[in-house]
Amino acid sequence: MFRSFLILFSILISVLFLCSSEGLTDEAFIGYGGGGYNGKLMIFSIPGLELLKDVPIGVDIRSPVTDRKNLFVVDKAQDTLYMIDLSNLSVKKSIKLPDYFGPSSIAISKDGKSIYIAGELSGKVASVDVDSGKAIALALKPLPSSPNFVALTTDGKYCLVSDYSNNRILRISTSPFKLDKELKLRRPHEITVTPDGKSALVSSKFSASLTFVDLKDFKVENVLKTGAFPLDVIIDSKGTFAYQSQHASSEIVKIDIAKKEVVGRFSVKYNPSSISITPDNKYLVSANKFSTGIYDGLNSNISEEGGSVIPQNMEVIELASGKSIKQAAVSGDISGIIIPSREAIKDASLKEKGEFVKKGSKPDVAPKEGVKVSYIPADDRPPGISDADDDAIEIRLKALSYIFAPNIVNCFKGDTVRFIITNIDEKALYIDKPAVVHGFTINGFGKQTNVLLPKGVSAVVEFVADKKGTFEFYCSNFCGPVHHEMRGRFVVE
Ligand SMILES: [Cu+2]
Known part of the structure; x- marks a missing residue:
């Protein structure tokens, strides 16, 4: 009697185990x-x-x-x-x-x-x-x-x-x-x-x-x-x-x-x-x-x-x-x-289970080591370029669907550049989503400049413009039908 109970019990456990590994069944x-x-x-x-x-x-x-x-x-x-x-x-x-x-x-x-x-x-x-x-x-x-x-x-x-x-x-x-x-x-x-x-x-x-x-x-x-x-x-x-x-x-x-x-x-x-x-x-x-x-x-x-x-x-x-x-x-x-x-698919290591976004977790935009990206309270000064007190070049950009203003900015090689980027979107054209999050990345300076632009804060991105050229910056977080056209140019002379 006890033995048959044990067998039954182990069958039950195996069934439960099979059900719990549902993530990667044959289906x-x-x-x-x-x-x-x-x-x-x-x-x-x-x-x-x-x-x-x-x-x-x-x-x-x-x-x-x-x-x-x-x-x-x-x-x-x-x-x-x-x-x-x-x-x-x-x-x-x-x-x-x-x-x-x-x-x-x-x-x-x-x-x-x-x-x-x-x-x-x-x-x-x-x-x-x-x-x-x-x-x-x-x-x-x-x-x-x-x-x-x-x-x-x-x-x-x-x-x-x-x-x-x-x-x-x-x-x-x-x-x-x-x-x-x-x-x-x-x-x-x-x-x-x-x-x-x-x-x-x-x-x-x-x-x-x-x-x-x-x-x-x-x-x-x-x-x-x-x-x-x-x-x-x-x-x-x-x-x-x-x-x-x-x-x-x-x-x-x-x-x-x-x-x-x-x-x-x-x-x-x-x-x-x-x-x-x-x-x-x-x-x-x-x-x-x-x-x-x-x-x-x-x-x-x-x-x-x-x-x-x-x-x-x-x-x-x-x-x-x-x-x-x-x-x-x-x-x-x-x-x-x-x-x-x-x-x-051959990778046997694909067995870890998890959620994409865990409750209460920080968004996946952690600045990389040695990279100066931070957030400050929303900057309400007009867009433009000026010299900051600490000799950096301050470039204030406003981001909205689907433009950056200004969309052409420049500096000289060797300048320390500080972008202060503020999302001022009211709504994304045709779609009433005022909380739309834009992104900002400069091609060629990718690692130093990759940042999300949520509403209510300004992103600060600082780096040394150590090479000459014309670099495209672009919205790097999908923000609507015309998202791909949200771009600008950073010229280093
Ligand atoms: Cu955008």
Whole structure:
């Protein structure tokens, strides 16, 4: 009797144990997201949305892609391409891109040997040979050009690039690496190619539409009205349906690719940007912004003087039912999520379980060692440049959706520069979110200048301008549909 009770008891314990390791069951996939301004690779379970690991990589980490053995991400602040071993998550190789390149998006060839990178801040597109680390950069004209997303055609012959400054997408041949054709399209954002190689789908954020581009003739085939401020567009593994995130109307629109028709709409809680789908087409993961309200308990004061960071969040939608099944607040600005097939994941260390944002924790913007970044009470002096009492050059910037004022500032080489940056947003154009948090990072001075700009405080960033050049500064925390265009120039003479 006692023995059978023991057996029963141990069976019960094993069942309980199995249930508690729910984070990584056979049902689960693993997502890899660029953490944006937190400089990390964020690794999480799907659908559970548990943070499995966050791996420090650089300063502003974006756009993961994979060749199934490695992950590649770019650092927008430090002009670097990182190759990360999927089996142990170590950085295997870092490839320096041309100075001022400002990478924002990556596409990888099928054989994993070539990588194409959109250099949003420089107006350049690069082709990188992974083995040799050699990069060839193509400068787009006219300036300013802003190539911010890149995709490859299925035959690998062309890379397609969206350029929002010039309202166009570009077709660039991969060998030789040169501009082939351009196609006018209003404010293009994310771009993706259908698995049959026939069409490219482009989100046109100011036209509230999805544009089908015929790739044979490189011309517009169809324009489908979809939603409000469409950003990301992805395609399921069968090539049947596309999903597009509607940033302003907080929904995901489902499109039948063959019929070129909208066939469904799923609500998400908060303004979505990057989205991704599991390889079995069961779950859609949406990186949402502006989680005002539901995560109030998680908001942390960034300083004694006030100013709170509102965590961004992710959400999982079960596609068959259209139901939202999981939400989690996240630290960082998730930009780009990839979900490899289960076979590609080999790292046995991915077993730690945790939450993205722990209750009462400080936001993930801790200044790095030896870097002078701090917060002071909101500075209400007018914007401008002046000499401070301690001989530093004081540059007072105001940040609002979607500009920095002033947006061109200068100093001389060797100057100690003190930026005092104040978020004066009332609301983010079209979206009534007065507590929107901007970010500030200067490309080329990434580590010293990477800071969040919550309301109610001013961020102080101090460093020595030790090299000459023209450096782009940009908003490094997603703040709305025109976030990418929130930029300025720091000139060191
Ligand atoms: Cu911003």
